[in-house]
Amino acid sequence: MRTSNGLKSFVVYFLLLVGSVVMLVPFAWMLSTSLKESFQVFEVPVRWIPSPIKWHNYVETFTGLPFGKWLGNTVIVTISTIVGTLLSCTVVAYGFARFRAKGKNFLFIVMLSTMMLPGTVTMIPVFYLFQSLGWMNTFYPLIAPAFFGNAFFIFLLRQFFMGIPTEMEEAAKIDGASTLGILIRVILPLTVPALITVAIFQFNGVWNDFMGPLLYLNKPELYTLALGINFFKSENNVQWNFLMAASVVTMLPSLIFYFMGQKYFVESITLTGQKG
Template identity: 45%
Template sequence: MIRNSKFSWTKLMIQLMCLVIGAASLYPIAWMIASSFKESSQVFVSAHSLIPAAWDFSNYSNGWKGFAGITFGTFFKNTFIIVCTTVLGTIVSCSLVAYGFARVKFKLKGFWFGTVMLTLLLPGQIVQIPQYIIFHQMGWVNTIYPLVVPAFFGSAFFIFLIMQFIRTIPYELDEAAKIDGCSRFGIFSRIILPLIKPALVTSAIFEFYWSWDNFFGALIYLGKPQMYTVSVALRLFADPSSGTDWSAMFAMATLSLIPPILVFFMFQRYIVEGISTTGLKG
């Protein structure tokens, strides 16, 4: 009886601790949402309060107007085009490369796989300057190509994740498909792809998040305001020479959180399944 009582108190304390940590993590988001309904002059004056003294819904309409006649609808459209193209390129390229490493035998396979994995140890900041020089010589600056084309050449993290998932699939399925006259690409498209759906969705979600938050890449490659993404457009609210419309900035930042949150809640079961299964070789 005492043992059950101790277990209950321990479980309660763990749950209370999780609630406290969760509340502390969500407080900045709640503060931002509350500030989006305050007057700009009152954002930091009443920063201690989450409830606005006077609700100002015009911040969303003012923020949506954007800058120089370019509304935030354009910025959201640009972001969705870049993100969706990047996700598509990542899924197609990484699944093909992962299938090759997991199922196809070829010379120097270990060497090439090791080379791909070594790129995980290379900080992204190191390749920024060489990449910019290459893209500038190709005439791709001020276009979306530097942001979307590299995705069609694979990513080491997603290649490894999908490859480990493919290894959990019995090789006997490939042999049975070969007997039935299925080609290598047929095995990949008809057998492997349907079975690795959790890994593909997991990769797509992570790539969606990373592309959506890609501020630095959009900042250095997109020089025209009509091509800006949401992350770069939010920076335009900050004007040191005059003043910053904090309320409008927080309003648009709140709207920018909606797509990632919706994607997470719609596909969270695939994230858990994809990550928990990866690495378990059957």
């Protein structure tokens, strides 16, 4: 039995190792290319370790492109949408989890059914809505929807809220706490893993969003990183080493944010699965 289990573990870990290597090869090529001279990019065989190493490519990326402006725009949109998502989804999820009202379950089902609507179905009517509001070439179309909730995040937080014992809230009510006070002082501190999970998902979705900025932003000074890098790539005589340097810098915040919140992310998924 021990031999059989050991063999199974070896096979599993070997397959995971092979899969990890396959997944990391494109990243390794991107990182290597970002440190090469232009004429070395498409050399055959591939030179994985650049010689010489051109750290100056990253400096050229920031000075030769409005990269700092694009980065600032992306940070503004991302932080605003994270704040809006956490505020709206937390309040709605708490209402679905704790409040008693006629039709609550029906409304919850209707909300979940919106997850089955492809984005391409709502893209045109939403575009005309924001156009009629005069919000073209502003960040409002990218930020405002976050303040109206997200069905998946509301479902995730609702399941987490339902796993919190109601006795804690009842004790707070006896002490004179209001509903908002209970949510802020009792529930939210216990929901940190789920909130961080929502923030991670929202961050990755908005930071790498291309379609939204493409629809609503036409001025280069308003571009986000995803749109700006694609604009740079579409130009003639693309310098691939500079493009890869920009891609590395763009990807780093997502990696850092995920690894910082990985512990809470795993904890949230585990607890939600157990108590849901």
